[in-house]
Amino acid sequence: MASVSETQAANTPNPARWLVVVVPYLWLLLFFAAPFLIIFKISLSDTAIAMPPYTPVFPGFGAIRDYISELDFENYLFLTEDPLYIKAYLSSLRIAVISTFLLLLIGYPMALAMARAPSSLRPTLVMLVILPFWTSFLIRVYAWIGILKPDGLLTLLLQTTGLLEPNEQIQIFRTDIAVFIGIVYSYLPFMVLPLYSALEKMDNTLLEAASDLGCPPWKAFWKITFPLSLPGVIAGSMICFIPITGEFVIPDLLGGADTLMIGKTLWTEFFGNRDWPLASAVAVVLLIMLVVPIAIFQNQQKKVV
């Protein structure tokens, strides 16, 4: 019945109705999609000492031919020539893969425990997971600096418990370990929530049937619970993996000089070296790297809807 009235409504010639679609559509086209075309164009232009520091993208009509001949893949070639960039891309991927795995390792038992908790407790537990997510990202990363730095609280704790000599200090701050801690801490809610919503929907009678038929709990977990929660695993992994690959704040504040991540490289090219075309090329390559994960994520979202 609803679908009939819906198609009837859609067939009624009422152009004003389409404003509902047109307004947000145009906004996103202008401010989200168009910038990607511009970033691609600028990645092909040359650096110029001016404001903005690159040669113009929209020249007069007479200059179009010159303009096109000036566009080239110079910046992309530069990215392949300097091993720093390739290393930064690979290191970002490595950090993103390892952290996503760590997040699954911690997030899965947590989501499972939440889904198995008494139903009266569950809304409170979900609230407790969401609350840190509402708290500033920057503040949460900042909180770890005070804990991890050599004269910080972790050293103090280990010294007072006798695990560390009074003159020793723990050297985690400004290393990759600190980056992993920061990432896992910041992204845990993003991993737990999709896992929880997949696990919560699970039909418990399946597990009861398995145990009635003599299936041990761990086997029932791998044969029933885990496969059924796979959509949540994929959604959670993608929601974490994609932004982690381009993460800037965490490697910048917690990582060391040798922590290479492409988000940090892009930031330095843009704000430090003021090389906008090169920063754009870095961004375009990163985007191409992430096309497949983003496509998986979008597919997953559509299935949920």
Added chain:
Amino acid sequence: MKSSRFDATVLTLCFAFLYIPIIILIVYSFNASKLVTVWGGFSLQWYRTMWSNEGLMDAAWVTARVGVLSATLGTALGTLAALSLVRFQKFPGRMLFSGMIYAPLVMPEVITGLSMLLLFVALNIDRGFWTVIIAHTTFTMCYVAIVVQSRLMTFDRSLEEAALDLGCPPVKTFFKITLPLILPAVIAGWMLAFTLSLDDLVIASFNTGPGATTLPIKIYSQVRLGVTPEINAICTILIGFVTIGVIATSIGTKRAELNRIRDEHVALRGTT
């Protein structure tokens, strides 16, 4: 019940991991000593220095205005986007549209920030207060769209249809029937948009200009120089602010839900 004890342990450890750093940060904002590891007694002096730090207060004021304006714009656009996704099953470019709603949720901020900045430069728009608002509106509207969309999916359309059948014009029906029913989701979306705007460092850094330094940009530049109790103080205030907002919204939504259920019961009793 072995597994329930295991579950309780897991939950305790994970919530401790999530909350201890924030609690430490809050506690040390009341520390009289300037050193992080030395507890010098309870003091409010960092709140006083924070209050008299003009740069920090200016940034807070800019952030509040950016947050309110971009959250409001983002909520309006996001609600329209959610309506388009749920109510318009077919229109040209629907795939692209839903793609543009989901992509900003995962897109690395450095890419979004840089590409938007290049658009403003190409259009010859000076960077500043309004460019930050446009940038924030663009990514927060997608979060609002997701939140409102999930409410619209479980929405009973019979009331709306009744109003339309009785000759109520569509716009009036939206404001009289649809909006009040989805209001809790719209408010939650606004809250989310506001906190996301309050929180954003990367996109604001790319798109800001002179005179539009937001609080995260200010905090970031000070954090790079080291941990100071003054930053702890401002962070504590932000945390308190957001926590109260989130809890108030959730209580408000719960109350609205209860009222709705009670009204339905009353209505049912009236008809029988």
